[in-house]
Amino acid sequence: MEKIKFCDESHFQSRRTCCCCNPAVLRPRHGWSKRSQVLVVESSAGLSESYSITIVTSVVGNPIYVSTPRSSSNAAEDFLVFVAGLLRNEVLVNGDVLIVDNASVHYADSIASMLDEILAVRGVRMFFLPSYSPELNPCELVFAQVKHYLRRHRGNLPFLFEIALAFAHVSAENVRHYYEECLTLNIA
Numbered sequence: 789m790e791k792i793k794f795c796d797e798s799h800f801q802s803r804r805t806c807c808c809c810n811p812a813v814l815r816p817r818h819g820w821s822k823r824s825q826v827l828v829v830e831s832s833a834g835l836s837e838s839y840s841i842t843i844v845t846s847v848v849g850n851p852i853y854v855s856t857p858r859s860s861s862n863a864a865e866d867f868l869v870f871v872a873g874l875l876r877n878e879v880l881v882n883g884d885v886l887i888v889d890n891a892s893v894h895y896a897d898s899i900a901s902m903l904d905e906i907l908a909v910r911g912v913r914m915f916f917l918p919s920y921s922p923e924l925n926p927c928e929l930v931f932a933q934v935k936h937y938l939r940r941h942r943g944n945l946p947f948l949f950e951i952a953l954a955f956a957h958v959s960a961e962n963v964r965h966y967y968e969e970c971l972t973l974n975i976a
Contacts, residue, residue, distance in 0.1 A: 789967060790848045793880065795888045796927035797862045800935070801838040802947040837947040842870050844879060844886075845926050851963035852930060853879050854955055857948060864896035868903055875910050882911035889917050889925060926966035930958055 839857035846853070855870045874880045886907070888894040894916070895903070907914055922928045937954040945953075 789971065791883050792885050792887060792967075793844050793846050794925050794927050794967075794970075795842065795844045795886055795894075796925055796931070797840055797842045797867075797891065797893070798927075798931040798935075799838060799840050799861075800857075800938070800947075800951055802836065802942075839948065839951065841951070842867065843927055843930060844874060845930060845963050845966070846879070847960075847964050847967050849879075851960040852955060852958055857951070862891075862893050864893045864899045867893045868899040871903065872906060875906060875912070880907075880910065880912045884912045886912055886914045887917060887925070888914065889922070890919050924970050926963065926970045929966040929969070930963065933958055933962060 837859075839859060840862045841857050842855035842862065844853040845851060853874060855866070858866060871880070871886070880886060894914075903914075917924050934951070934954040934957075937957050938950060941954075942950060
């Protein structure tokens with residue numbers, strides 16, 4: 789289990805656009821006001837910030853490695869740069885297995901040969917999860933915990949700072965539990 793590292797991406801949006809069709813956004817949904825008064829919510833936080841973040845989880849060392857947040861969607865080149873940084877900083881080392889889902893950014897034609905080469909030089913193997921199986925990736929559970937924290941604690945701080953605080957609340961024990969949960973599903 790110590791050599792297995794999972795990778796995934798998620799999108800974080802700070803503003804609720806529609807109460808019924810987009811439950812994944814992270815602004816508070818409800819509030820209270822005095823009887824017969826209109827509720828006014830004031831915030832210095834941005835109302836429409838959104839970021840894409842890639843993470844790698846591990847049960848040894850730091851439990852989570854977080855990419856630089858991007859204001860645009862993830863691209864294959866962003867993934868390649870992230871993996872190269874993981875190799876350079878020895879997050880991924882000889883004998884490690886990097887497990888990713890089948891998102892097109894993970895093995896696009898534009899990066900495939902370079903990605904294969906840099907992983908092979910460092911002795912890291914990359915495997916793909918079966919299609920439509922997010923329950924096998926502990927990163928999904930980390931993202932769920934982070935977004936749950938943001939929904940409950942979203943305040944007036946800059947959104948990126950609050951995302952960083954939410955990731956800081958994910959412990960090594962949380963990640964180990966998520967690994968055990970996903971690997972148990974994988975074996976069963």
